[in-house]
Amino acid sequence: MDYTSQSQRDRKEMFKAIGISGINELFSVIPEDLRAKELNIAGGKTEQELLNYFSDIALKNKILTSFRGAGIYDHFIPSLVCEVVGRSEFWSAYTPYQAEASQGTLQAIFEYQSLICALTGLATSNASLYDGATATAEAALLALRVSRKSKILISSALHPEYIQVVKTYLENFKAELVFLDVSDGAVKKEILEANLDADTAAVIIQSPNYFGVIEDMQTLSVVTKRKDSLFVAVVNPLSLGVFKAPGEYDADIAVGEGQVLGSSMCAGGATFGFMTVKKALEWKMPGRIVGQTVDKRGNRGFVLTLQSREQHIRREKATSNICTNASLNALAGCVFLAGWGSYGFKKLAEINISKARYAFSKIKSLEGFKPKFGEDKVFFNEFVIETIKDVKKINKVLLENNILGPLDLSETEKTFKNCLLFCVTEQRSKFEIDRLVEILSKI
Amino acid sequence: MEKLLNELSSDCKAAYDLESDIEIKAQIPENLKRNLSLDLPSIAESDLLRHFTSLSRKNYAVSTTFYPLGSCTMKYNPLVNERIAKFDNFNKLHPCQDEETIQGVLEVMYKLEKDLCEISGMDCFSLQQAAGAQGEFAGLLIIAKYFKSIKQKRTKIIVPDSAHGTNPASAAFAGFDIVSLKSESDGSISPAKLKEVLTPEIAAIMLTVPNTLGTFERNIPEISKIIHENGSLLYYDGANLNAVMGVVRPGDMGFDVMHINLHKTFSTPHGGGGPGAGPVGVKAFLEPFLPFPRVESKGPKFVLNYEKPESIGKLKSFFGNFPVMLKAYAYIKSLGAKGLKNVSEQAVLNANYMLARFKDKINIPAGNRCMHEFVLSPKALFKNGVRTLDVAKRLLDCGYYAPTVYFPLIVEESIMIEPTETESKETLDAFVDTLVKIIREETSLEPQKLKDAPVNTPVGRLNEVEAARKPILKWE
Numbered sequence: 015m016d017y018t019s020q021s022q023r024d025r026k027e028m029f030k031a032i033g034i035s036g037i038n039e040l041f042s043v044i045p046e047d048l049r050a051k052e053l054n055i056a057g058g059k060t061e062q063e064l065l066n067y068f069s070d071i072a073l074k075n076k077i078l079t080s081f082r083g084a085g086i087y088d089h090f091i092p093s094l095v096c097e098v099v100g101r102s103e104f105w106s107a108y109t110p111y112q113a114e115a116s117q118g119t120l121q122a123i124f125e126y127q128s129l130i131c132a133l134t135g136l137a138t139s140n141a142s143l144y145d146g147a148t149a150t151a152e153a154a155l156l157a158l159r160v161s162r163k164s165k166i167l168i169s170s171a172l173h174p175e176y177i178q179v180v181k182t183y184l185e186n187f188k189a190e191l192v193f194l195d196v197s198d199g200a201v202k203k204e205i206l207e208a209n210l211d212a213d214t215a216a217v218i219i220q221s222p223n224y225f226g227v228i229e230d231m232q233t234l235s236v237v238t239k240r241k242d243s244l245f246v247a248v249v250n251p252l253s254l255g256v257f258k259a260p261g262e263y264d265a266d267i268a269v270g271e272g273q274v275l276g277s278s279m280c281a282g283g284a285t286f287g288f289m290t291v292k293k294a295l296e297w298k299m300p301g302r303i304v305g306q307t308v309d310k311r312g313n314r315g316f317v318l319t320l321q322s323r324e325q326h327i328r329r330e331k332a333t334s335n336i337c338t339n340a341s342l343n344a345l346a347g348c349v350f351l352a353g354w355g356s357y358g359f360k361k362l363a364e365i366n367i368s369k370a371r372y373a374f375s376k377i378k379s380l381e382g383f384k385p386k387f388g389e390d391k392v393f394f395n396e397f398v399i400e401t402i403k404d405v406k407k408i409n410k411v412l413l414e415n416n417i418l419g420p421l422d423l424s425e426t427e428k429t430f431k432n433c434l435l436f437c438v439t440e441q442r443s444k445f446e447i448d449r450l451v452e453i454l455s456k457i
Numbered sequence: 458m459e460k461l462l463n464e465l466s467s468d469c470k471a472a473y474d475l476e477s478d479i480e481i482k483a484q485i486p487e488n489l490k491r492n493l494s495l496d497l498p499s500i501a502e503s504d505l506l507r508h509f510t511s512l513s514r515k516n517y518a519v520s521t522t523f524y525p526l527g528s529c530t531m532k533y534n535p536l537v538n539e540r541i542a543k544f545d546n547f548n549k550l551h552p553c554q555d556e557e558t559i560q561g562v563l564e565v566m567y568k569l570e571k572d573l574c575e576i577s578g579m580d581c582f583s584l585q586q587a588a589g590a591q592g593e594f595a596g597l598l599i600i601a602k603y604f605k606s607i608k609q610k611r612t613k614i615i616v617p618d619s620a621h622g623t624n625p626a627s628a629a630f631a632g633f634d635i636v637s638l639k640s641e642s643d644g645s646i647s648p649a650k651l652k653e654v655l656t657p658e659i660a661a662i663m664l665t666v667p668n669t670l671g672t673f674e675r676n677i678p679e680i681s682k683i684i685h686e687n688g689s690l691l692y693y694d695g696a697n698l699n700a701v702m703g704v705v706r707p708g709d710m711g712f713d714v715m716h717i718n719l720h721k722t723f724s725t726p727h728g729g730g731g732p733g734a735g736p737v738g739v740k741a742f743l744e745p746f747l748p749f750p751r752v753e754s755k756g757p758k759f760v761l762n763y764e765k766p767e768s769i770g771k772l773k774s775f776f777g778n779f780p781v782m783l784k785a786y787a788y789i790k791s792l793g794a795k796g797l798k799n800v801s802e803q804a805v806l807n808a809n810y811m812l813a814r815f816k817d818k819i820n821i822p823a824g825n826r827c828m829h830e831f832v833l834s835p836k837a838l839f840k841n842g843v844r845t846l847d848v849a850k851r852l853l854d855c856g857y858y859a860p861t862v863y864f865p866l867i868v869e870e871s872i873m874i875e876p877t878e879t880e881s882k883e884t885l886d887a888f889v890d891t892l893v894k895i896i897r898e899e900t901s902l903e904p905q906k907l908k909d910a911p912v913n914t915p916v917g918r919l920n921e922v923e924a925a926r927k928p929i930l931k932w933e
Contacts, residue, residue: 016796017533017724017879018803024882028810037802040809040826041704043673050706055572057793061537064791068783072546074561080551085774088551092473094506102520102726103513106534109730111526111861113921114914115853117459118516119729122509125462128931132496138930141730144587147774175774182748182770186601186632228489256485259493271774281562282552282775283587284732296930302730307924309917310909313458319924325590325626326864330616330635335626338588338720342728349509352462355471355499362475364483372479392489413558418551444478 015060078418079446081373083396083437084224085146085173085271086279089252090441095276095349099342109302109338113317114309119341120316123304126348133254133351134247134268135261136290141302141318142344143336146271147176149287150218150248151183152300152334153267156291157216157244159333160298164189165213167206171196171223172248174426180218189215197429199227199387199398206237214241216267220248221257225435226370226396227387228253232263239264251275251288251347253394255363260290267291276350277343286340286347297323300334362440363394369447370395370438376451377436383454386433396437398423398430403457405432411457417450459511459915463932466498472505515915516729517858523884527830527861527873528621528669530699530721532804535791538725538784547783552775556760562779563759567752569786570736576789576797577698578708579715579738583747585777589696592716592735593627593663598769599714599739599746600661600690601631606746606767609688611660615651619644619670619865621696624663633660640867643823644670648679655687661714665694666707669865669873671808671827673700681711690714698722699877700805700829703798713740723785734781748772803878804829807885811876814889819896822868830875834868835896841904845870848895850910850918855891 020028029035059067080088099105103118110116110123127139143149154166166184168177170193177193184191192209194201201219210217217238221229231247238245247265252274260268273285291299297320305319325332354362374397378385385391386398401408405422412419420434427433438447500508517524524531541547550559570582586592597614604611614628619640628635636654641647645668662684666674674680684691693707693715699722707715719725720733727733739747745767753762792800805828812821812831820834835845849859849872861873872892876885899907911918 016792016799017535018799019879019881020803020806025806028806028882032806032809032813037806040802040805043675043826044701044705045675045678048678048705048710050578050703050709053575053703053794053797055575055789055794055797057790058796059790059793061791064537064787065541067790068541068544068787071561071564072544074564075546075550076554076558077545077549078551078554078558082551082553084553086552088549090475094472094502094509097506098509098513100539101510101513102534103516103518105539105726105728106519107516107729108524108526108529108531108727108858112517112849112853112859113919114850114911114916115517115858116515116729117915118512118514121459121461121515122512124931128461128463129497131931135493144591144732145774147771148587148591173774175771178771179773182598182772183630185598185769230488232488254491255495256483256491257489258491262491262493278548279551280548281550281559281779282777283773284778284780286732296928303928303930305924306929307920309919311917313916315916315919317919317921317924319921319928319930321925324622326622328626329622330625330629332622332626332629335590335594335623335630336588337590337623338727338731338733340587340728340732341730343732345729349505352498352500353472353502353505354497356495356497357499358471358474359495359497361481364481365475365477365479367483368477368481369479371482392486409555413555418554418558421553440475440477447479 078416080418081436081438081450082418082421084421084435085175086282087274087395087439088279088441089274089439091276091278092353094353095346098349099346104345105342110318117315120304122345122348124306124316126344127304129348129351130288131290133251134290135259136268137293138296139288139290140299141304142339142341143287143289143301144340145283145285145287147179149269149289150176151180153246153269153289154180154184154216154218156267156298157246158187158189160295161215161244163213163215165192166215167192167194167209167217169194169196169201169219169223171225172218172220173224199225199391200229201234203233203237206234210241212241214243216244216246218246218248222250222253222394225398226393228257228392228394231258235263235265250394252363255360266295272343272347276346284340284343286343298333301336301339365440366395369440369442370397373436373438373447377454380455395439396435399434399436401432401434408457412453415453461932462498465500465504465508469499469501471499472502522856522858523880523888524858525860525874525876526858527875528696530875530877532724532877533879534724534726535788538787541787542780542783560759563752565783565786567754567759569782572789573717573736573738576702577715577738578706580741581744582736582738584736584782585748585773586735586737587773587778588731588733589716589718589735590623590627591772592737593623594630595737595748595772596692596714596716597628597631597633599743602746602769603743604660611658613658614660615654615662617646619668619867620663620665621694624694643672644668645672645674646676646680648676648683651680651683659687659689661690661692663692663694665697667697667700667828670823671831672823673828677710696721697829700801702801703794704801714743719781719785724788725781725784732778732781734778800878807876807878807880811874811885811889818893830873832868833872834870835872836870838896838900840901843900843904843907845872847907847910851895851907853911854913857888
């Protein structure tokens with residue numbers, strides 16, 4: 015099945031109007047010896063066949079009760095979010111170049127920017143980036159651009175995939191990356207002080223970090239400012255319902271992964287990345303930005319603005335090469351943030367903490383399981399447990415019970431042998447947590 | 458005027474609520490606790506639904522109107538693909554699940570890669586990139602890494618002046634210097650001019666085929682020879698792949714690296730600006746440099762291979778935008794080889810039909826034939842201070858989204874039209890009639906109507922200069 019609509023008669027009339035006798039004449043400019051042989055691609059399925067074919071493929075995937083996070087989280091998505099992003103007026107539109115015919119997307123993104131600014135406590139948000147990892151990389155590039163310095167300090171507890179993406183993005187820039195030790199679960203002030211110098215463009219700290227631990231961002235930011243370096247906060251937006259906002263600890267740039275705000279896990283994407291900055295940095299930001307203006311009659315309206323930063327105008331001198339971003343997922347984020355109210359959003363964060371705490375206290379009291387880090391560490395969704403049990407066996411048994419168990423940290427972090435990264439969100443019921451604990455207790 | 462969320466906010470109950478079956482106890486130490494007021498709006502669910510439904514109606518979209526946006530391939534997005542992408546067994550998966558539990562995901566990625574290879578003539582693809590520009594960036598990093606591996610210092614990329622803005626931006630992002638190449642009046646590349654700028658420092662040239670004026674690069678065999686004799690590589694910007702599927706393959710034309718925009722050629726919706734996907738295809742000698750992980754088949758199973766020591770690394774978390782890949786693969790399975798070729802033929806037929814109808818009425822700088830899109834140059838017909846921007850806004854009043862305007866940069870006052878294959882003859886006819894009337898009649902008879910346009914849209918013409926001069930980027 016294809017989706018063209020011309021009848022044979024239409025085609026003949028079109029040939030006649032063009033002055034050709036057949037379709038091949040339109041391709042005569044392409045040298046014969048370059049022409050493709052018939053492609054070997056199976057297909058031609060009807061809609062019904064297509065649905066059956068993909069139902070069969072989908073069945074080869076397994077939906078599990080998730081106790082795994084590590085960057086992608088199983089959170090509740092209100093029906094309103096699904097309804098709005100399911101509207102074809104939103105999903106089948108292009109980037110809003112013709113503002114007057116794109117006020118829906120533009121106003122929604124303006125509202126998104128407003129909500130993300132409120133959440134992070136910073137002045138200016140862009141219209142979204144691809145994901146949390148690329149947003150972090152763009153923040154590093156922004157810092158290099160603004161500071162004209164060359165060193166970037168990065169917490170070793172930044173998500174390992176974010177670290178990989180930052181490295182890829184910075185590969186051909188003359189930048190030195192220094193990784194800060196986190197062997198006790200968080201970045202120590204002394205470690206930062208020892209590595210910070212006059213050539214440090216930025217310090218990038220994630221909180222909650224990869225191990226779920228809330229960093230003392232206030233203290234780290236104060237230290238960072240002593241050398242006039244930029245403080246980049248990589249934050250989980252849901253956690254900002256209760257934890258300090260980047261604006262409160264004088265962060266210059268806040269970035270993060272927006273999946274937790276209304277995007278399904280979907281094997282890791284599509285999601286969106288967000289970036290907010292201090293006012294002074296707004297002209298240096300990458301990506302689209304929506305601004306408010308007026309029409310000829312003085313009515314409020316919205317347009318893409320500060321465009322002289324961007325690739326379609328500045329070409330090789332643009333602040334970034336980004337064009338397409340993750341608008342529809344940012345729209346989901348907007349609808350998600352618009353519906354909780356301040357009280358509800360805080361409560362949502364508190365439920366996450368409470369459930370994770372509940373699971374933590376149950377698991378750590380099991381024989382053979384203990385917390386990896388000191389009890390003073392505060393966490394949001396995730397926590398690290400060290401075990402004397404066979405890690406592989408734990409996850410195998412959990413999988414047999416349709417549970418996606420904790421992430422085995424020894425696979426990615428050599429210093430975390432026998433360590434498990436558990437994740438508990440508001441989606442997990444007391445029953446599910448108790449069942450997890452019971453299965454663990456029998457291993 | 459549509460209220461903003463903060464203006465809708467009241468003391469009412471918020472739209473969402475949640476209860477916990479575990480006691481809510483969250484004691485946060487003072488130094489970590491948020492003191493800043495949250496300031497999120499409080500709006501009832503029914504009002505919130507009305508707000509966003511109302512906003513959605515203020516968009517023109519492919520589902521509501523003809524959207525002839527040149528170079529963006531705004532074709533019909535099959536609804537069945539959206540339905541498939543909503544299957545729970547795709548949606549509710551964690552990316553760090555064990556391979557055995559996401560075999561369906563890996564199968565889709567593996568088979569999509571194989572089909573893209575067949576369509577393009579490349580040897581392998583990375584699907585990880587989130588958009589065309591990220592695909593370009595990855596492709597250029599691969600080129601940089603390749604030359605590093607053979608210990609050649611090549612620091613420059615040639616970009617024609619007719620190229621998309623992302624080309625030079627991506628090349629700069631990957632650390633290259635840009636050598637701009639002046640293209641001919643039909644957007645093509647002169648081999649003689651190319652030779653003039655060719656030096657041992659040139660790593661690659663980025664070409665869009667068909668080019669942004671909608672003409673096929675007839676000198677491509679010669680360009681390929683010149684470039685490769687210089688030890689440089691040939692990069693294919695796949696933004697216009699919709700013109701040539703089943704007709705000619707970039708791999709067969711001598712291209713070494715390319716990217717594809719799945720949200721263009723393969724009909725995944727653009728989402729008002731994303732998410733997209735920009736797979737990067739390379740010839741076999743560049744395979745070691747592709748981003749990891751790679752999906753491989755091992756007997757009847759699909760596995761992820763992270764052991765790629767020469768890889769440029771990762772461009773995005775996890776696997777990339779999987780739902781976009783899924784929809785593109787569904788599209789390919791719906792069309793098959795025959796359907797894909799028909800897509801390109803019909804896209805080219807539709808464009809040529811429109812062009813034939815515009816010919817003799819509005820100047821077409823690239824001549825009487827085109828591939829899937831073409832550029833009009835109405836400047837000579839403009840009277841009374843009317844500009845292309847006015848024409849674009851007037852089209853909005855007539856119920857059409859406007860074509861791409863003022864691009865490519867090499868044509869003054871340009872109007873770039875890409876009808877795509879999914880539009881009917883009736884739609885094309887009506888649009889041509891409208892545009893000809895606007896440009897040939899209204900510019901002389903009713904110039905003010907154009908300058909006042911649009912008047913039928915939710916807002917009138919917006920002041921973009923003021924927006925940038927005094928930026929208001931969030932609600933007050």
